[in-house]
Amino acid sequence: MNAPALSPAPSPATPRAAHLVYAFLLAATGLTWFLGETGAAGPAVMAVLMGAALLKGLAVAGEFMELRHAPRLWQAVVAGWLFFVTGCLAAAYLA
Amino acid sequence: MSTESLALPATTGTAPPERRLAGDLAIWVFICAELLAFAVFFVAYGVARARHVDMFNTGQLTLDRNAGALNTVLLITGSWFVVQAVARLRGGDPGGSAGRLLLALACGGGFLVVKVFEYKAKFALGISLSTDTFYMFYISLTFFHLMHVLLGMVILALLWNSLRRGPGPTTLSSLESGAAYWHMVDLVWIILFPLVYVMR
Amino acid sequence: MSGAFTKSMARNIFYGGTVFFFLLFLALSFDTHQALPKRDHRAEITPQIAHGKKLVEVNNCIGCHTLMGEGAYFAPELGNAIARLGGREGIKGFIKSRPAEGIPGRRSMPQFNFSDDDLEAIAAYLEHVNKIDDANWPPNIQG
Amino acid sequence: MPFQSQGVAKYYFMAAIALFAGQILFGLIMGLQYVWGDFLFPAIPFNVARMVHTNLLIVWLLFGFMGGAYYLIPEESETELYSTKLAMLLFWVFLIAGALTIVGYLAVPYATLAKYTGNDLLETMGREFLEQPLITKVGIVIVALGFLFNITMTVLKGRKTAISTVLLLGLWGLAVFFLFSFYNPVNVVEDKFFWWWTVHLWVEGVWELILGALLAFVLIKVTGVDREVIEKWLYVIITLTLVTGVIGTGHHYFWIGTPEYWQWWGSIFSALEPIPFFAMTVFAFNMVNRRRREHPNRAATLWALGTGVMAFLGAGVWGFLHTLAPVNYYTHGTQITAAHGHMAFYGAYAMVVLCMISYAMPIMRGRAANSNKAQVLEMWSFWLMTIAMVFITLFLTAAGILQVWLQRVSDTPLPFMVVQDKISLFYWMREWTGVVFLIGLVLYILSFFVKGEEQAKAA
16 A cells, blocks of 8 residues: 555556545535635634644645655654644634 | 565565655755744734634634635645646656646646735735734735745746756655645645634 | 755755745835834934934944843933933933033943033934834833 | 965954953953942943943954854865965954954044044944944945955855855855945934844844854864765754744844834744754754764864854843743843843854864964863863853843843832842842953963973874
């Protein structure tokens, strides 16, 4: 599953996972936009928005930035950034 | 999708494939610095918002959410094309790779156009950095991000140019580095859009 | 080549990053330039105020005092001195009354022997500075 | 010393040390005036002593930077200096002009000096650190241009390395941003806005490029670590420096009439400013730990490590302490600023020049390193000066905290002069620590005259 990046043989195809991630990102963006249009507010909506942002970020970092195949330290740095930022924003919202 | 192409004679078949960071380590150091700057900016926004909830909620309602959502779509689509560009170069297709970069550049250009219209509408209302704390953050954050989009586009254009002139031994590493930077710009917007445009 | 780190990449990032942040700084400076007239009351600057500024400079007042917090920390803040000393007359009286030989054992301002016009100009300048919108600094009248 | 023309650096270094001694002397005078108000009044009022103290600092650091460049550039470029004669001519011009300026400060009232040096033609005097008469400022520009011409021509005809490129960028930046000292609009807010383009973009911008280049050069020499590795680090550090430091200028735009968004921009970016200094400390220790040779000059290695640590403490930590706008609202223009200024200048700039001198001076005097006895004395001076500076900073910080409390935070704020009396104990302790610093400096100078047995081992 994670060999192609190392493979010396040609592998012209974009990983299927990247297309799935793209579809997921579009869907999550649609959800965010929809919540904005309905004017929904409150802690639950905030949790959904930040949760969606977190998942989108993890998907971009893991698949697009290829951190899924990177040394775990780097994976942890970017994932940690996402958790830190969304966590702080949620905390500031609830404060 | 399988490991049989790794036709190494001494392979016992049990060694896990080496984990690898795509792109130059130097760009990742820089990406970390940028992420840190944005993190501080975001947290500052959160703190300021907590102190002026009403001002932020009122200001937020005046923003153009459609433009924001459209820009999100443009950025993630651009990222998707960049992923394809990297895959194509790895597959030995520099021409196809360059083509995907052009598509990504077009997405970036679209982002700029949308942003210009959005800013024009706001500036026409006399809104500036000094209007109030919410607009200060709105303009600062989006403008700071916008400049990153611009820088990302300059990087993609340079990469496109080097692909067009024929890839060398370091082209793939450069493309991976540029791609990582471009995705970082995307990553930041993914937080920025719900935070500034939607979350009330 | 896991974890490769090339010097040329580091160099490119240096040049790119520097230009990037300098442009950003210029953009902010430009905006500041647009916003300043509302805060610094430049339209009210008279030749007298300009003369006062020059006197404050050529007598090196910020060699002991701070002006809006910048300068030396040996003597009180000048930005709000007009308010603290009770208006123009207070400022003028204070400057005029400094003993030439100082005060034994204590810090003292030198005697500059200003003319009345000069004293008036200095007071006008300090009054102008006090009106600048500097985000409510200092925190209180003591500077 | 591989190239004959590197020898001009010796003159610059000697002048730098002499002016450094003068700076400390006037520092002690000012320190005494803080507690004994009429000391030397009205012969040398406080403002004059302060001008001499700060201007000597700037001038001796410039001498140090120029000497460092004259030593470093031929060796990096692997060619003789473009013109040794020009370097020596500019040395005397700069030294004499500098000395005359100081004499001018001390001999005549400042307003008289201004009148007779052309301040009426172009008003540039009387602003902090830029007190120099117009003719001195023009002289500085001429010397700087001649120096840059000499150095640039040398680099152009020889090998181009990352270190020499970064050093050149820093030196050119220094000259370019100095030009803002000639711009003094009548509107005081604009005046202050652009004044920082010289002052801040020097010390938290281009000077750090010079600092990085000098430090990298010495580290290559004393550790023997691969140039590739050191130059990569250098690029990363200076990138972080400018990325944080340029917008970090905003931390000076909180309370001088500039728009309030600077409170956010300035706080955010200057909060990140300790990072490059932290990277520099890690860098210095990392390189020394990975060293491939034992250089006989252990004193130079000590200065290099000290620069990293003290720059991080002084510029990084003490800067961060009061850089956030809500904190700075109370600490702006108090002894906290003075505390930060002292340790930052010593840790970042004084120490890197002393490091360069410590490395290059023995070589220019025909040996790889000084005798053990001389080095031991030099290390004593290192510890005395450095520890004294730490305590000066701590005492000033204590004075500053009390000052902020009594004068600005408390419910019944006291007048400035009353507060000054109440915190005089800390000023006394600062003054005594200053004497210790002076002793350290005297030992440092003495270490140049200590002879010893094992001088051998040419470079």
